[in-house]
Amino acid sequence: MSDVRPVFVVVGVGSGGGTGAATARLFAKEGYSVALIARSLDRVTKLEDEIKLAGGQAHGFPVSSYSYSDVTKVFQQIKQHSWPSNPKAEIRAALWNASGENWGHFLNITEEKINDTVQSDIIGPFAFSREAILAFQANTIDSLGRRGTLLFTGATASLRGNVTTSAFAAGKFAVRALSQSLAKEFGKQNIHVAQVIIDGGILTDYGTERRPAGEAPEAYITNEDVRLDPNSIAKTYLYLTNQDRSAWTWELDLRPAHEKW
Numbered sequence: 001m002s003d004v005r006p007v008f009v010v011v012g013v014g015s016g017g018g019t020g021a022a023t024a025r026l027f028a029k030e031g032y033s034v035a036l037i038a039r040s041l042d043r044v045t046k047l048e049d050e051i052k053l054a055g056g057q058a059h060g061f062p063v064s065s066y067s068y069s070d071v072t073k074v075f076q077q078i079k080q081h082s083w084p085s086n087p088k089a090e091i092r093a094a095l096w097n098a099s100g101e102n103w104g105h106f107l108n109i110t111e112e113k114i115n116d117t118v119q120s121d122i123i124g125p126f127a128f129s130r131e132a133i134l135a136f137q138a139n140t141i142d143s144l145g146r147r148g149t150l151l152f153t154g155a156t157a158s159l160r161g162n163v164t165t166s167a168f169a170a171g172k173f174a175v176r177a178l179s180q181s182l183a184k185e186f187g188k189q190n191i192h193v194a195q196v197i198i199d200g201g202i203l204t205d206y207g208t209e210r211r212p213a214g215e216a217p218e219a220y221i222t223n224e225d226v227r228l229d230p231n232s233i234a235k236t237y238l239y240l241t242n243q244d245r246s247a248w249t250w251e252l253d254l255r256p257a258h259e260k261w
């Protein structure tokens with residue numbers, strides 16, 4: 001493994017069991033220094049320790065909110081951080097995986113939930129994308145013809161609303177609009193922007209309403225046909241960051257084998 005490790009920035013590592021954390025672990029294993037952003041000090045510290053123990057490089061950057069200024073500030077810290085064996089901290093990949101999980105009947109969607117959705121799905125991603133793109137613009141073109149890869153996690157609700165998704169879908173539609181616009185505007189600068197539609201329950205969602213109706217929690221955990229494994233989603237993110245410039249994906253979708261779509 002070369003001494004200089006590119007930096008991968010991931011926002012939204014949750015409890016450590018989901019998509020963001022699985023992606024952080026895989027990218028660390030593949031030789032990236034991983035910058036972990038979440039709204040909890042405990043969570044980023046726990047994952048940082050775990051990745052280091054496994055021989056990877058990681059550093060946690062907790063934020064108090066996904067406001068424009070907090071996201072911009074934390075990105076500046078990441079750029080200035082002195083990464084072991086990587087003094088230049090060249091950022092080559094970034095993932096926005098945080099999301100306003102504000103499910104619920106429309107009449108119960110409060111102003112607070114709307115604000116949280118706007119911050120997690122519009123304001124934060126705008127600030128994050130700006131900083132990521134500015135970082136990529138300073139990079140040289142790599143052997144695959146790119147300056148950097150910016151990824152977004154989408155959902156079924158990126159494409160379709162449903163009875164409890166007025167806020168969730170509004171946020172996910174916004175992320176998709178941003179992702180597509182950036183892909184078109186910055187492709188010509190060899191910056192790859194892509195989003196992944198997760199069309200189904202993820203293993204970590206087993207306790208929530210996203211578990212398929214009638215599926216007992218235990219079956220949901222053991223039945224690989226009905227839910228997505230975060231480690232498998234992570235492999236797709238890695239695949240996207242390894243595409244060469246002659247055949248880039250803007251959007252792809254993932255669903256478990258037995259999803260009724």
Ligand SMILES: *[C@@H]1O[C@H](CO)[C@@H](O)[C@H](O)[C@H]1NC(C)=O
Nearest residue numbers: 012013014019097098099153
């Ligand atoms: C990361 O994305 C997945 C898939 O949409 C979602 O279930 C999870 O809650 C996200 N993590 C955070 C911390 O928002």
Ligand SMILES: *[C@@H]1O[C@H](CO)[C@@H](O)[C@H](O)[C@H]1NC(C)=O
Nearest residue numbers: 103104105106107108109164
């Ligand atoms: C809104 O939430 C309240 C309290 O949680 C609940 O009693 C009510 O049934 C909900 N309304 C709708 C339309 O879901």
Ligand SMILES: *[C@@H]1O[C@H](CO)[C@@H](O)[C@H](O)[C@H]1NC(C)=O
Nearest residue numbers: 110111112113114115116118
């Ligand atoms: C929602 O955000 C607006 C604009 O920043 C603010 O004026 C308002 O007080 C916020 N509402 C709640 C309930 O937090």
Ligand SMILES: *[C@@H]1O[C@H](CO)[C@@H](O)[C@H](O)[C@H]1NC(C)=O
Nearest residue numbers: 156160161162163164213261
């Ligand atoms: C829409 O919501 C209903 C009721 O919760 C659910 O049965 C159905 O599977 C949902 N459809 C999609 C496409 O998620």
